[in-house]
Amino acid sequence: MVDFGGWSMPVQYTGILDEHHAVRDNLGVFDISHMGQFFVEGATAAAWLNGLLTNNVDRLSVGECQYTLLLNDQGGVIDDLIVYRIGDARYLLVVNASKIDEDYAWIQAHLADGVKLENRSDEFAGLAVQGPRSAQLFDAFFQGKYSRPARNEILAIEIDGECYYIARTGYTGEDGFEVFCPASRAVKSWGDILRKGAEFGIKPCGLGARDTLRLEMCYPLNGNDLAADTTPLEAGLSIFVDLQKPEFIGRESLAQQKQAGVKRRLVPFKMTGASPPPRSHYAVYKGDQKIAETTSGTLSPTLKIGIGMAYIPTEFARINEQIDIEIRGKRFPAAIEKKPLHRTGTASA
Amino acid sequence: MNVPENLQYAPTHEWLRLDGAEGTVGITDHAQAELTDVVYVELPKVGAQVTAGQQICVVESVKAASDIYSPISGTVTAANDALSSNPALINTDPYGEGWIFQIKVEAGEEIEVLKSPGQYREQIGGSGGSGEGV
Numbered sequence: 001m002v003d004f005g006g007w008s009m010p011v012q013y014t015g016i017l018d019e020h021h022a023v024r025d026n027l028g029v030f031d032i033s034h035m036g037q038f039f040v041e042g043a044t045a046a047a048w049l050n051g052l053l054t055n056n057v058d059r060l061s062v063g064e065c066q067y068t069l070l071l072n073d074q075g076g077v078i079d080d081l082i083v084y085r086i087g088d089a090r091y092l093l094v095v096n097a098s099k100i101d102e103d104y105a106w107i108q109a110h111l112a113d114g115v116k117l118e119n120r121s122d123e124f125a126g127l128a129v130q131g132p133r134s135a136q137l138f139d140a141f142f143q144g145k146y147s148r149p150a151r152n153e154i155l156a157i158e159i160d161g162e163c164y165y166i167a168r169t170g171y172t173g174e175d176g177f178e179v180f181c182p183a184s185r186a187v188k189s190w191g192d193i194l195r196k197g198a199e200f201g202i203k204p205c206g207l208g209a210r211d212t213l214r215l216e217m218c219y220p221l222n223g224n225d226l227a228a229d230t231t232p233l234e235a236g237l238s239i240f241v242d243l244q245k246p247e248f249i250g251r252e253s254l255a256q257q258k259q260a261g262v263k264r265r266l267v268p269f270k271m272t273g274a275s276p277p278p279r280s281h282y283a284v285y286k287g288d289q290k291i292a293e294t295t296s297g298t299l300s301p302t303l304k305i306g307i308g309m310a311y312i313p314t315e316f317a318r319i320n321e322q323i324d325i326e327i328r329g330k331r332f333p334a335a336i337e338k339k340p341l342h343r344t345g346t347a348s349a
Numbered sequence: 350m351n352v353p354e355n356l357q358y359a360p361t362h363e364w365l366r367l368d369g370a371e372g373t374v375g376i377t378d379h380a381q382a383e384l385t386d387v388v389y390v391e392l393p394k395v396g397a398q399v400t401a402g403q404q405i406c407v408v409e410s411v412k413a414a415s416d417i418y419s420p421i422s423g424t425v426t427a428a429n430d431a432l433s434s435n436p437a438l439i440n441t442d443p444y445g446e447g448w449i450f451q452i453k454v455e456a457g458e459e460i461e462v463l464k465s466p467g468q469y470r471e472q473i474g475g476s477g478g479s480g481e482g483v
Binding site: 011012015016017018208212276279298299328 | 385386388389391407409410411412413414
């Protein structure tokens with residue numbers, strides 16, 4: 001067990017590799033109760049959210065969601081999150097555990113009249129069912145009573161009189177569902193999912209596999225790959241930034257950065273030979289020059305080689321560029337790759 | 350957790366099997382379980398002289414890199430090359446095929462600071478739970 005954003009969470013249940021392969025091949029379930037849930041409501045909620053977040057919530061129909069970012073005035077990342085439109089003028093924001101307090105304080109400080117904000121993180125548990133057999137499990141569960149939400153859609157249903165949100169989202173690159181339910185229902189739902197999922201080879205999965213799965217997809221982890229001094233343009237997330245919007249916090253800085261051109265880019269790399277697994281904060285070299293530090297790294301269980309990400313100066317941030325990663329004083333060769341590193345996931349964006 | 354009776358243990362979770370002046374060293378079952386899947390072992394150099402408690406090599410799991418400390422002073426006489434191609438031996442057979450290095454012991458006195466199986470069991474709480482890790 002490790003501390004993660006104030007939560008005591010398992011790194012693994014049966015083993016990181018075992019759990020990783022379960023998600024890539026069949027099915028895994030993650031306890032994501034640590035994640036935060038904010039509810040936003042009001043006739044002007046959409047316009048207000050558009051002034052707060054980088055993506056454009058006007059693109060969402062009721063029941064749809066989008067990945068988006070909360071920035072500081074300099075265009076740096078406070079948090080990355082998913083905003084779900086759960087009613088005409090009602091939104092659910094799912095934020096990172098370690099950022100709940102900071103996000104809430106920031107959003108509260110920028111609150112507009114007529115918009116109601118509620119932090120209901122403590123009331124909700126979250127379970128993420130991920131893997132190519134997720135749809136089969138959904139059907140086994142509901143027996144046709146509900147139709148599956150499509151990718152990036154959310155369904156609100158009642159089970160035993162309690163409200164459940166079921167979204168077709170995830171952090172693994174595989175098809176899957178993220179379920180948010182009252183905390184009092186967490187243990188029962190966890191058990192139900194494991195029982196029903198048994199015939200599909202489901203395994204309980206911990207933070208270790210969550211990290212290897214997301215890194216193979218090059219999904220950023222806030223605090224590692226995103227920070228208050230990195231912008232979404234540098235992080236390669238510009239498709240989630242709508243600079244056409246007249247105003248949002250951080251917009252000015254991003255527009256200037258876009259104009260000037262970004263000086264560094266977050267890119268994935270793959271070790272080109274046998275090496276210890278790369279980790280975060282390892283030095284990255286081009287020739288004899290230190291050009292960056294890794295922000296994430298691991299052994300990829302799918303590719304069976306070391307992988308990672310780093311903010312590389314733009315002049316070197318090209319596919320197939322050869323770099324070296326310094327591990328305990330020795331340098332090991334690596335090459336910059338295209339995103340994602342794992343290309344056959346079952347999640348269709 | 351398996352804690353064999355015929356071994357001695359360092360508080361940093363290495364085991365030592367002594368056969369006269371020849372020692373064999375690995376990490377405990379508890380340690381391998383805490384580390385999770387071992388994916389890389391940086392072996393010590395044969396001929397290296399170490400003192401008890403000195404960092405001698407590194408074992409890496411998917412989760413993290415962990416320093417391994419020599420439980421005793423001496424000269425490294427062999428390293429388990431099988432771990433280079435199959436580091437998971439540390440997980441599957443920590444007290445057998447997963448041994449890490451052999452050492453020629455120079456002075457017997459440090460052995461007194463090592464733990465008996467009972468003392469080591471007490472240290473890890475018999476649970477295999479989180480503990481201090483390795």
